[in-house]
Each structure stands twice: as structure tokens, then as C-alpha cells.
Amino acid sequence: MTTTSILLMLLTGLLGLGIGLFMGRKMLQNTVAGKQQEAEEKAADILRNAELQAENLKKDRILEAKEKYLKLKTEFEDQSNQKRILLQQNEGKLKQREQQLTQQADQQRIREGELNQMKNDLNSQKNALAQQTEALNRRREDVDHRQAEADKMLAEQVSQLEKIAGLSAEEARSQLIDTLKAEAETRASAYVKNIVEEAKLTATKEAKKVVIDTIQRTATEHAIENCVSIFNIESDDIKGKIIGREGRNIRALEAATGVEIIVDDTPEAIIISGFDPVRREVARLSLHRLVQDGRIHPARIEEVVAKTRKNIEDEIVEIGERTVIDLGIHGLHPELIKMVGRMRFRSSYGQNLLQHSREVAKLCATMAAELGLNAKLAKRAGLLHDIGKVWPEEAELPHALLGMELAKKYKENPEVINAIGAHHDEIEMTTMISPIVQVCDAVSGSRPGARREMMESYIKRLKELEELATNFQGVTKCYAIQAGRELRVMVDADHVTDERAGTLSYEISQKIEKEMQYPGQIKVTVIREMRSVAYAK
Numbered sequence: 001m002t003t004t005s006i007l008l009m010l011l012t013g014l015l016g017l018g019i020g021l022f023m024g025r026k027m028l029q030n031t032v033a034g035k036q037q038e039a040e041e042k043a044a045d046i047l048r049n050a051e052l053q054a055e056n057l058k059k060d061r062i063l064e065a066k067e068k069y070l071k072l073k074t075e076f077e078d079q080s081n082q083k084r085i086l087l088q089q090n091e092g093k094l095k096q097r098e099q100q101l102t103q104q105a106d107q108q109r110i111r112e113g114e115l116n117q118m119k120n121d122l123n124s125q126k127n128a129l130a131q132q133t134e135a136l137n138r139r140r141e142d143v144d145h146r147q148a149e150a151d152k153m154l155a156e157q158v159s160q161l162e163k164i165a166g167l168s169a170e171e172a173r174s175q176l177i178d179t180l181k182a183e184a185e186t187r188a189s190a191y192v193k194n195i196v197e198e199a200k201l202t203a204t205k206e207a208k209k210v211v212i213d214t215i216q217r218t219a220t221e222h223a224i225e226n227c228v229s230i231f232n233i234e235s236d237d238i239k240g241k242i243i244g245r246e247g248r249n250i251r252a253l254e255a256a257t258g259v260e261i262i263v264d265d266t267p268e269a270i271i272i273s274g275f276d277p278v279r280r281e282v283a284r285l286s287l288h289r290l291v292q293d294g295r296i297h298p299a300r301i302e303e304v305v306a307k308t309r310k311n312i313e314d315e316i317v318e319i320g321e322r323t324v325i326d327l328g329i330h331g332l333h334p335e336l337i338k339m340v341g342r343m344r345f346r347s348s349y350g351q352n353l354l355q356h357s358r359e360v361a362k363l364c365a366t367m368a369a370e371l372g373l374n375a376k377l378a379k380r381a382g383l384l385h386d387i388g389k390v391w392p393e394e395a396e397l398p399h400a401l402l403g404m405e406l407a408k409k410y411k412e413n414p415e416v417i418n419a420i421g422a423h424h425d426e427i428e429m430t431t432m433i434s435p436i437v438q439v440c441d442a443v444s445g446s447r448p449g450a451r452r453e454m455m456e457s458y459i460k461r462l463k464e465l466e467e468l469a470t471n472f473q474g475v476t477k478c479y480a481i482q483a484g485r486e487l488r489v490m491v492d493a494d495h496v497t498d499e500r501a502g503t504l505s506y507e508i509s510q511k512i513e514k515e516m517q518y519p520g521q522i523k524v525t526v527i528r529e530m531r532s533v534a535y536a537k
Contacts, residue, residue: 232269233291239263241296242270242287252298255490255527256305257283258479273481277345282308316341323354327361329380333410340383342390347459353390356444357383363440368433374415378433381419384412385437388420400424465522468515469508474500486523487512493530501526 233239243250243263250261259274261283270287274280286308290296293304320341324332332340343354364382369375388403397405404421419437422429429435462480469478469489477490489508491501505526512522 234268238291239270241294242290244296244298248298249296249301252301253283253286253305254479254481255477255488256302257286258477258481259283260481274479277347278312279479281345282312285311316344319344319354323358323383327358327379327383328376329361329383332380333412336384336387336406336410336412339387339390339406343386346390351445353386357386359444360385360437360440363443364433364436367436367440371432371436373432373436377413377415378419378436380413381416381433381437382440384416385420385423385441398424398426400426461516465512465516468511469524472504472508474504484522486525489524489526491526491528493528496528498528501528 241249242253242261244252250263254261257274258276258279259272262271262273264271272280272283272287274283282305286301286305289304289308290301293300317338318341320337320339323340324330324337340354340357343357344352346353361379361382365375365379368378384403384407386399386403387406388397388399388401391399391402391406400421400423404417404427407417407420415431415433418427418430419434421427422434423438423441425438429438462484465480465484465487466478469475469487472489474491474496475489476492479488480486481488487508489504491504496504505524508526509522509524512524
């Protein structure tokens with residue numbers, strides 16, 4: 001390698017180094033300039049953000065200040081309004097007080113004027129009274145003077161009469177008094193006798209007139225309840241469904257309702273026999289629903305009977321409300337209304353109790369009106385007079401006293417309470433309405449064909465028969481059927497075994513023999529039904 005080549009290489013290297021240094025410097029300058037520009041842009045952004053934040057903060061502070069100002073302004077206005085209202089109220093009170101004081105002052109002035117006028121009137125009356133007193137004194141003196149003269153003249157005349165008659169004045173007076181006394185006694189006795197006879201005749205005529213008018217103006221029906229209901233069916237094919245397989249349906253229906261279902265050769269009819277009208281009605285309506293539905297089996301029968309009993313309770317309330325509305329009786333307690341409806345399904349010696357009570361109510365109203373008494377109160381007492389007969393619980397009191405206690409419990413009028421309790425003479429009558437209710441009760445019950453005594457005793461015997469068996473432990477239901485010749489006793493299968501069921505029927509029959517009187521014989525049937533129920537879920 002020559003020196004020239006080495007120099008060229010050195011020159012070339014120096015030149016490249018210079019170029020590299022120049023290029024590096026340029027690049028460094030560019031980098032620095034870029035960073036400086038970037039820093040300036042960041043600074044400008046920070047400055048703009050700071051200005052925006054400052055502006056937003058300023059706006060927020062301004063809004064807060066405005067809100068606070070508005071709030072303070074609202075509070076100030078509310079306080080001002082309250083103070084203004086209070087001032088107005090106080091001004092109104094002051095004005096009202098001022099008016100009251102003014103009115104009182106005017107009234108005081110008027111009273112003072114009236115008092116002055118009264119004083120003037122009193123002074124005038126005093127003056128007039130003084131003048132009258134003076135005039136009376138003068139007249140009294142004049143009368144005394146005339147009386148003295150009259151006494152003197154009378155004494156002279158008496159003296160002359162005594163000389164003529166030969167009797168003293170006292171003797172003549174005694175004879176005259178005795179004569180007048182005897183004559184007066186004779187006339188008085190004759191007058192009293194005539195008055196008494198006329199009063200008796202008039203009272204009898206008036207009483208007959210009132211009773212006859214009352215009976216003629218009251219339209220009644222011969223309402224006699226039987227112990228049998230007829231259920232009509234469309235065809236005899238339905239009888240088979242009602243009987244069921246081996247008679248299970250009819251047994252379930254009899255057990256659920258407590259009546260006897262008689263299915264015989266009578267065409268298109270089934271006989272429902274039972275002494276209790278409510279049970280017969282439940283059985284009749286249940287049969288009607290079962291026949292319409294078409295599904296007749298023991299479970300369905302029990303379901304329908306339960307719903308029918310509930311409907312009968314609703315119907316009882318509706319009957320009571322309709323009765324009091326028809327009679328125009330208002331303000332009756334809801335429990336009393338329910339008992340009035342229950343009368344529809346009770347009888348008194350074969351006479352429907354509701355019909356009898358309605359009839360007595362109308363008779364009482366008519367008779368009270370004829371006598372000038374309170375017709376509405378009499379009608380109310382007539383409707384409620386037998387309310388004690390439908391009390392669902394057993395009581396030892398007579399039905400009149402029990403009805404009186406019920407009327408007291410439900411805040412009835414004292415006159416109505418006395419009329420209810422006294423209509424069979426259990427208590428003393430204290431009002432004029434009480435004898436009217438008693439008479440109207442007798443009039444309604446004594447009509448030909450209204451009552452049958454044997455029916456009442458028969459129903460009473462059947463109820464006593466059922467109550468006797470119900471008192472045994474384990475007995476759930478008890479029904480007297482076959483006109484009282486059979487007693488069906490339902491027992492709880494969980495508490496009474498099969499062996500105990502046989503013993504129970506014997507014990508019941510022995511107790512019936514010892515405690516009751518009855519014709520023929522009574523069959524005691526104890527039914528123990530075991531049911532197992534499970535649910536598929």
C-alpha cells in the first residue's frame with residue numbers, strides 16, 4: 001500500500017466522519033426541536049385544560065351561588081308568606097273580636113233599653129195596681145157594708161120563719177140536708193149503675209169490633225207443614241243413578257243429610273222423609289244439583305250437600321231481610337233478622353212459624369191502629385214474639401222468656417221486650433202492646449186448620465231421640481228416620497272400634513227404653529265407616 005492510498009483513506013474517513021457529525025448534529029437538532037415543540041404543545045394543552053377546569057369551576061360556583069340565593073330567597077318568601085298569613089289571621093281575629101265586641105255593646109245597649117222599658121212598664125203597672133188596690137178597698141168596704149145589711153135582714157127573716165114554722169134554723173138545716181143526701185144517693189147509685197152497664201156494653205162492642213175488623217183486614221193462608229217432600233225427576237232411569245251400586249249413593253245421601261230417601265214404584269218421583277224442614281230442603285236441593293250435574297257418587301254427594309247447607313244459610317238471611325222489608329220494620333239487629341229467616345223452616349204445632357209470626361205482626365199493627373197505639377211497635381213485637389223458638393242452642397227457659405232475653409241482648413225497645421216475655425203470662429204485662437200481642441197470637445193459632453197438636457209433640461219426640469244418642473262419646477251425627485222408628489248413629493272410626501259400635505247400639509237402646517216414651521219399637525243402627533285418604537303429588 002502506498003502513501004497516497006493511505007492519505008486517501010484518511011481523507012475519506014475524515015470526510016465520512018465530518019459528514020456523520022454533521023448529520024448527527026442535524027438529527028439531534030431535529031430531535032430537540034421536536035421534543036421542544038411537543039413540550040410546548042403539552043404545555044398549551046395543560047394550559048387549555050386548566051382554563052377549561054377554571055371555567056367549569058367558575059360556572060359551578062356561580063350555579064351553587066345562584067341555587068343558594070334561590071333557596072334563601074324561597075325560604076325568605078315562605079317565611080314572609082307565613083308571617084303575612086299569620087298577620088292576616090291575627091287581623092281577621094282582631095276584626096272578628098272587634099265585631100263581637102261591637103255586637104255585644106249593641107246588645108248591651110239594647111238590653112239596657114229593654115231594661116229601661118221594663119222599668120217604665122213596671123212603674124206603670126205599679127201605679128195601675130195601686131189604683132186597682134184602692135178601688136178594691138173601696139169596693140170591699142162597700143161589700144162589707146152591704147153584707148152587714150144582708151146579714152141583718154137574713155137574721156130578721158130567719159127569726160120570723162122560726163116563729164112561723166116552730167123550728168130553729170139548725171133543725172131545719174139538718175132536715176133539709178138529710179132529705180137532699182138521701183135523694184142524691186139514690187140518683188147517684190142509679191147513675192153509676194147506668195154508666196157501668198153502658199161501659200160494659202160499649203167495651204164489649206168495641207172489643208168485638210176491633211177483633212173482627214182486624215181479622216177481616218188480615219189476609220192469611222192455612223200454612224201446615226208436612227214431614228214429606230216430593231222430588232220430581234224426568235225419568236225413572238235417574239232413580240238407578242241416585243241409588244248407586246249396591247245402594248251406596250243413597251246411603252251416602254241419607255248419612256250426609258239426615259233424612260230418609262224413599263225410592264219406590266211412584267213414577268217420576270222420589271220421596272224425601274224427615275221431621276226437620278231444613279234437612280229436607282238441603283236434601284231436595286242437593287238431589288236437584290246432583291241430577292243436573294250427572295256425577296253422583298259418595299264424594300260428590302258430600303261436597304254438594306256441604307255447598308247446599310251454605311246456600312241454605314244465605315237463603316235464611318235473605319228470607320229474614322225480605323220479611324222485615326215486606327213488613328216495613330227497620331233497625332232490626334242482623335242476628336234477629338237471621339232468626340226471622342230461620343222461622344221459615346220451623347213449625348209450631350204444624351203451623352209454619354214464619355207465616356204465623358207475619359200474621360201476628362199484621363194483626364197487632366191493625367189492632368194497635370184501631371186502638372190509637374203505636375202500630376209499628378206492635379208489628380215489631382208481633383214478628384218477634386216467638387223468636388225464642390228458633391234459638392239454635394238448647395235452653396231450659398220457656399220460649400217466651402228466651403225470646404225476651406234475646407231481645408234485651410240486641411237492644412230492642414222495652415215495650416217489645418215486655419210483649420215478647422208476657423205473651424204466655426210468664427211475666428207481668430206493663431205496656432198496652434203486650435195484651436195485643438197475646439190476643440193476636442191466640443187469634444192466629446186458633447183459626448180452624450191452623451195447627452195440629454200431634455205434629456208438635458211428634459217433632460219434639462224425634463228431637464229428644466236424636467239428642468239422647470248424641471250425648472254418647474264418639475258419636476258425630478245422629479238422625480231419626482222412618483218416622484222415629486229407626487235411629488241412625490254415625491260414629492268416629494278413630495275413637496270407636498267395631499266391638500265398641502255393637503256395645504254402643506245396645507247402650508243407646510237401653511237408655512231409650514228407660515228415658516223415653518214411644519209407640520212400637522225403635523231400631524238403633526250404629527254406622528262406623530273407615531276412610532283412608534292419600535294424595536298424589
